[in-house]
Amino acid sequence: MVDLLPDDGRQHLVVIGNGMAGARAVEEILERGGAERFRITMFGDEPYGNYNRIMLSHVLAGEDAEEIYLNPLGWYADNDITLYAGVRVVRIDRFSRKVFANDGTILGYDKLIIATGSRTFFPPMDGMWVDDKTLTPGVFGFRTLDDTNAMLEYAQEHRRAVVIGGGLLGLEAAYGLQQHGLEVHVVQSGPVLMNQQLDEEAGAILRRVVERLGITVHLGKRTTAVRSAGTVSGVLFGDGSSIDCDMVVLTAGIRPNVGLGVVSGLTVERAIVTDDQMRAVDDPDIYAVGECAQHRGEVYGLVAPLWEQATVLADHITGADPKAAYHGSRIATKLKVAGVDLASMGLKHPEKEDDEFVRFSEPRRGVYKSVVIRDGKLVGATLLGDVGKVAFLTQSFDRGLPLPEERVELLFELAGPSGEQGAAEMDDSVQVCNCNGVSKGDLVACVRNGTRSVSGVMAATRAGKGCGACKGLVCDIVDWATGGDVEVDVSAGWYVPSIPMDKPTLMAACRERGLRSVSAVFSELAPDGEDAGSKMALASLLKVLWNDEYVDERDARFINDRVHANIQRDGTFSVVPQIKGGVTNAEQLRRIADVADKYAIPMIKITGGQRIDLLGVRKEDLPGVWADLDMPSGYAYGKSFRTVKTCVGTDFCRFGLGDSTGLGRDMEQRYQGLDSPAKMKLAVAGCPRNCSEALVKDVGVVAVGEDRWEVYVGGAAGASVRKGDLLATVTGRDTALRLCGTFMQYYRENARWLERTYDFVPRVGLDELKALLVDDRDGIVAGLDERMQVATDAYRDPWREGREPVTSGQFANSLPLVPLPRVPVRNGSVASNGGLPAAAAPFASGAGTADRTESGA
Numbered sequence: 020m021v022d023l024l025p026d027d028g029r030q031h032l033v034v035i036g037n038g039m040a041g042a043r044a045v046e047e048i049l050e051r052g053g054a055e056r057f058r059i060t061m062f063g064d065e066p067y068g069n070y071n072r073i074m075l076s077h078v079l080a081g082e083d084a085e086e087i088y089l090n091p092l093g094w095y096a097d098n099d100i101t102l103y104a105g106v107r108v109v110r111i112d113r114f115s116r117k118v119f120a121n122d123g124t125i126l127g128y129d130k131l132i133i134a135t136g137s138r139t140f141f142p143p144m145d146g147m148w149v150d151d152k153t154l155t156p157g158v159f160g161f162r163t164l165d166d167t168n169a170m171l172e173y174a175q176e177h178r179r180a181v182v183i184g185g186g187l188l189g190l191e192a193a194y195g196l197q198q199h200g201l202e203v204h205v206v207q208s209g210p211v212l213m214n215q216q217l218d219e220e221a222g223a224i225l226r227r228v229v230e231r232l233g234i235t236v237h238l239g240k241r242t243t244a245v246r247s248a249g250t251v252s253g254v255l256f257g258d259g260s261s262i263d264c265d266m267v268v269l270t271a272g273i274r275p276n277v278g279l280g281v282v283s284g285l286t287v288e289r290a291i292v293t294d295d296q297m298r299a300v301d302d303p304d305i306y307a308v309g310e311c312a313q314h315r316g317e318v319y320g321l322v323a324p325l326w327e328q329a330t331v332l333a334d335h336i337t338g339a340d341p342k343a344a345y346h347g348s349r350i351a352t353k354l355k356v357a358g359v360d361l362a363s364m365g366l367k368h369p370e371k372e373d374d375e376f377v378r379f380s381e382p383r384r385g386v387y388k389s390v391v392i393r394d395g396k397l398v399g400a401t402l403l404g405d406v407g408k409v410a411f412l413t414q415s416f417d418r419g420l421p422l423p424e425e426r427v428e429l430l431f432e433l434a435g436p437s438g439e440q441g442a443a444e445m446d447d448s449v450q451v452c453n454c455n456g457v458s459k460g461d462l463v464a465c466v467r468n469g470t471r472s473v474s475g476v477m478a479a480t481r482a483g484k485g486c487g488a489c490k491g492l493v494c495d496i497v498d499w500a501t502g503g504d505v506e507v508d509v510s511a512g513w514y515v516p517s518i519p520m521d522k523p524t525l526m527a528a529c530r531e532r533g534l535r536s537v538s539a540v541f542s543e544l545a546p547d548g549e550d551a552g553s554k555m556a557l558a559s560l561l562k563v564l565w566n567d568e569y570v571d572e573r574d575a576r577f578i579n580d581r582v583h584a585n586i587q588r589d590g591t592f593s594v595v596p597q598i599k600g601g602v603t604n605a606e607q608l609r610r611i612a613d614v615a616d617k618y619a620i621p622m623i624k625i626t627g628g629q630r631i632d633l634l635g636v637r638k639e640d641l642p643g644v645w646a647d648l649d650m651p652s653g654y655a656y657g658k659s660f661r662t663v664k665t666c667v668g669t670d671f672c673r674f675g676l677g678d679s680t681g682l683g684r685d686m687e688q689r690y691q692g693l694d695s696p697a698k699m700k701l702a703v704a705g706c707p708r709n710c711s712e713a714l715v716k717d718v719g720v721v722a723v724g725e726d727r728w729e730v731y732v733g734g735a736a737g738a739s740v741r742k743g744d745l746l747a748t749v750t751g752r753d754t755a756l757r758l759c760g761t762f763m764q765y766y767r768e769n770a771r772w773l774e775r776t777y778d779f780v781p782r783v784g785l786d787e788l789k790a791l792l793v794d795d796r797d798g799i800v801a802g803l804d805e806r807m808q809v810a811t812d813a814y815r816d817p818w819r820e821g822r823e824p825v826t827s828g829q830f831a832n833s834l835p836l837v838p839l840p841r842v843p844v845r846n847g848s849v850a851s852n853g854g855l856p857a858a859a860a861p862f863a864s865g866a867g868t869a870d871r872t873e874s875g876a
């Protein structure tokens with residue numbers, strides 16, 4: 020039992036649920052100066068920072084999961100928020116005003132926000148569960164990042180999936196799985212796909228579009244059972260038919276997580292009942308927001324309403340506007356389903372005799388449009404496949420505007436408003452980007468404040484950064500707001516948004532003026548002064564420029580760089596000692612084993628880069644672990660040179676044509692720890708059989724015999740997969756070593772912040788790189804090599820800071836440590852429930868037992 024938070028005069032605000040509504044409410048509170056009024060503690064039973072749940076569909080379709088974080092773990096630390104990530108609140112005692120968590124934590128609160136969202140609904144069905152907590156292997160929900168990762172992993176080994184539920188989520192799941200080569204069937208119990216948004220005719224058109232993608236649709240089929248023999252082998256339907264499959268995804272509805280509200284005596288109907296200030300009707304100090312809240316009888320399942328709720332909540336709780344009131348949301352939805360544009364609002368077909376119904380359908384092109392008009396006002400609209408009129412219709416729907424006499428103008432651009440005029444006529448309050456809650460007024464204000472390019476406005480407001488369905492409209496509005504004078508985005512070429520210079524110009528300016536620290540760069544070169552979002556990128560650039568003369572300011576570092584280890588989802592760290600070329604010895608292994616015993620390291624893992632990863636190290640133990648290991652850092656955490664993977668080459672392999680191990684170790688010795696715009700993974704293979712996968716590394720070297728080496732650049736085999744481009748075939752190991760360095764230095768000096776080589780190489784172009792780095796067309800190679808030499812000479816093992824901390828608090832723990840809830844301690848075996856504590860079960864979605872750690876090695 021712990022309640023160790025200091026009493027500093029501020030009220031204690033506890034937030035249960037670290038999802039889209041909870042985190043947004045906290046952002047809004049901070050924006051209103053809430054940090055002065057509240058100490059903030061958040062509990063989230065997902066072991067991550069807050070991410071954009073909408074983007075899970077994109078992740079399932081193969082996009083990078085790292086891109087979806089809205090508030091990464093560092094954000095909480097930076098905003099002085101205590102986050103219990105991976106910890107579930109199991110009880111609220113409203114009388115003693117305390118929350119109880121499943122890790123034993125008990126905290127008092129002054130104000131409480133419940134933002135627990137929803138979970139997948141698993142209809143009662145034979146064969147779905149192994150026991151009351153464990154789904155049959157092969158059955159998944161689609162709600163969380165863990166669900167998504169579990170599906171992705173399972174999809175690699177399996178061929179045929181059935182998605183139960185033909186709504187938005189079902190189609191997104193089907194599309195995502197199909198991208199991984201699975202045969203996918205969507206099963207819908209009713210007669211229409213997306214029946215909440217579409218009528219029969221539109222649904223039939225969508226069905227054709229979906230089937231054209233190669234997804235089979237089964238309508239009017241009620242699934243009664245999952246067939247399994249240990250794992251899923253099929254699904255059975257009420258009509259006696261069945262489909263063989265090895266994977267089943269449930270997308271047939273969601274249920275609000277209201278268990279906490281029920282057990283703490285709050286009024287719960289379909290969700291926690293709130294007043295217009297988003298407070299529970301029974302308790303003025305408890306607020307509910309998002310999908311777990313019921314307001315005036317409505318429970319919403321989309322993000323747009325929760326942005327409005329979060330704003331009202333923040334206005335009220337901070338006192339910024341005590342009269343703020345939420346009056347409900349009119350839902351006009353814009354979606355991109357399986358790559359198809361869809362917009363829907365209000366009624367999908369006429370309900371009264373006098374209702375006008377105008378529709379157009381062109382099944383061959385997958386286009387359907389309809390409007391429902393009552394008493395001269397728009398009360399419903401559906402646009403499928405062509406959403407060109409969405410701005411105008413949304414406006415008419417929201418405002419009850421008079422409609423054109425020629426009703427057909429509601430569906431087509433005739434003499435009616437063009438896209439631009441549509442933008443002009445929209446009211447400022449109309450929500451343009453549903454995913455991120457951005458209104459036309461926000462976009463216009465952004466333009467008025469001086470941002471005149473589309474990408475600048477998108478970056479500043481986040482509009483268009485969700486499902487992407489609103490991008491066209493954002494362009495129209497920016498175009499209109501700038502009076503047709505949209506700036507070609509010069510800032511797209513700037514290295515950081517706060518300084519109007521591309522990278523080479525900025526480097527030259529820093530060199531000329533001797534600017535060695537981030538603050539010095541801001542004060543001399545940034546017109547508007549310091550900008551938090553630019554700090555890390557500038558720090559990286561200055562390190563490349565000044566090496567050991569760089570003046571380090573710790574606030575310009577990611578948490579990983581501050582403590583030279585990779586933060587894990589529970590707030591502990593992973594430690595990867597340097598093992599050059601992946602070659603170790605008994606003495607090192609013995610030391611690693613001793614350290615693992617001494618510090619009770621919960622997991623030791625061999626990484627994809629052939630290194631040994633000690634996972635679950637407490638921050639305050641880092642100096643001790645490093646001292647006892649007595650090995651240099653393996654750089655598994657930074658934006659820097661990482662590892663060189665090698666095969667056994669000529670030492671042991673009968674096919675070996677070159678000493679890959681030796682070259683790999685030399686490379687790691689020479690280039691260890693070099694800072695760079697993004698991580699750099701390398702490999703050397705002893706022959707074209709390529710056992711160390713050199714063709715899919717940032718830099719890969721392959722021996723081809725007679726001391727000749729091929730040097731590949733720009734390869735990747737992560738979320739993006741790209742075969743590297745052959746930069747040159749050179750003779751002599753030293754030449755290969757040097758050419759790798761020349762390329763890496765050019766990349767360090769010219770790549771954008773966080774631009775991996777797989778983007779950089781195609782952007783610059785292989786021919787250009789060959790001309791610059793191999794033919795030395797512009798005479799830059801000697802300079803690059805010289806600067807690389809200075810950089811390698813300046814190498815200093817960062818783990819030495821274990822002995823000489825830079826600040827007294829460098830290794831003090833600031834994040835609460837929690838037992839690793841989903842990273843099972845595996846002594847050669849896998850925990851059957853994924854390590855999920857039993858206490859978490861009552862409200863758990865129950866789906867997926869995937870574990871995920873980011874070793875970064």
Ligand SMILES: Cc1cc2nc3c(=O)[nH]c(=O)nc-3n(C[C@H](O)[C@H](O)[C@H](O)COP(=O)(O)OP(=O)(O)OC[C@H]3O[C@@H](n4cnc5c(N)ncnc54)[C@H](O)[C@@H]3O)c2cc1C
Nearest residue numbers: 036038039040063064072107108135136309310320321322
């Ligand atoms: C795949 C997918 C695609 C979607 N696409 C769209 C779309 O295109 N457009 C759209 O508008 N909406 C979309 N949505 C819906 C949208 O994501 C939700 O409306 C939104 O996330 C709701 O936010 P929330 O904070 O209420 O709930 P959530 O985002 O679910 O957050 C709730 C959080 O609380 C945590 N929690 C629950 N109980 C506890 C507890 N007792 N203790 C601690 N933590 C707890 C949960 O683990 C979760 O992290 C999509 C949803 C999914 C799953």
Ligand code: SF4
Nearest residue numbers: 666672675705706710
């Ligand atoms: S890449 Fe060639 S040399 Fe290296 S291990 Fe494989 S077969 Fe042997």
